[in-house]
Amino acid sequence: MSTYVVGDLHGQLPLFENLLEKISFSPQADRLIAAGDVIDRGAKVGELLERLYEGARAGWFLPVAGNHEEAFLQVRDGEDLPFYHDPEFGGTRTIESLNRLGHTRSRTLEGWLRSWPFSWSDSRHIVVHGGLPAVPGSSLGDIDLCATRISPSGSFHECVDLRPPHILPSWDGRLVISGHTIVRKARRRDGIVMVDTGAYRTGRLSAYCLETGRFHSVEGIPC
Ligand SMILES: [Mn+2]
Numbered sequence: 001m002s003t004y005v006v007g008d009l010h011g012q013l014p015l016f017e018n019l020l021e022k023i024s025f026s027p028q029a030d031r032l033i034a035a036g037d038v039i040d041r042g043a044k045v046g047e048l049l050e051r052l053y054e055g056a057r058a059g060w061f062l063p064v065a066g067n068h069e070e071a072f073l074q075v076r077d078g079e080d081l082p083f084y085h086d087p088e089f090g091g092t093r094t095i096e097s098l099n100r101l102g103h104t105r106s107r108t109l110e111g112w113l114r115s116w117p118f119s120w121s122d123s124r125h126i127v128v129h130g131g132l133p134a135v136p137g138s139s140l141g142d143i144d145l146c147a148t149r150i151s152p153s154g155s156f157h158e159c160v161d162l163r164p165p166h167i168l169p170s171w172d173g174r175l176v177i178s179g180h181t182i183v184r185k186a187r188r189r190d191g192i193v194m195v196d197t198g199a200y201r202t203g204r205l206s207a208y209c210l211e212t213g214r215f216h217s218v219e220g221i222p223c
Pocket residue numbers: 037066067068129146179180181
């Protein structure tokens with residue numbers, strides 16, 4: 001059995017299918033975790049969500065929420081987020097894509113999005129979309145986990161080291177895997193694995209295998 005963590009998908013269903021093929025993904029034997037930002041920007045958001053929803057029901061797909069999922073749900077709840085419809089943020093793509101699926105399917109997927117956790121972890125790994133801020137009172141359910149950006153200066157790593165141990169006792173010794181911050185090549189740096197290679201604009205989608213520590217990526221044309 002292999003467990004893969006894939007970087008920000010942003011509606012890139014064709015690249016996702018290529019990646020599954022490249023890693024010879026077995027829905028019966030393997031698992032795939034998305035490190036957040038599955039929606040927005042791409043043309044196939046609705047179709048991708050349907051594919052992943054079926055994967056979740058079948059047990060092979062595990063989601064982690066990103067800041068784009070958070071923003072979408074806030075808009076759905078009536079909050080005024082002008083940036084959501086900015087082309088760079090790409091929220092309109094999600095709204096249009098879900099509308100095409102019809103009311104019932106759209107509501108089902110929205111309800112599912114509301115259930116996504118901010119992190120996934122086992123005894124050796126923690127997967128979050130953004131970072132793990134050392135803010136007193138923060139926990140693995142903290143909304144900041146999906147928006148904190150890893151700075152090139154390495155402040156994220158300092159956060160890990162400086163976290164209040166009584167608040168996050170299970171942090172120690174675990175490998176952190178995150179998306180959100182685009183890197184040219186998926187890599188492990190300072191003990192942190194960064195898997196977002198900006199598929200929606202670079203055409204490169206990457207994943208990390210927890211069991212082997214290997215990176216896998218595909219390249220194509222973003223939709
Ligand atoms: Mn993000």
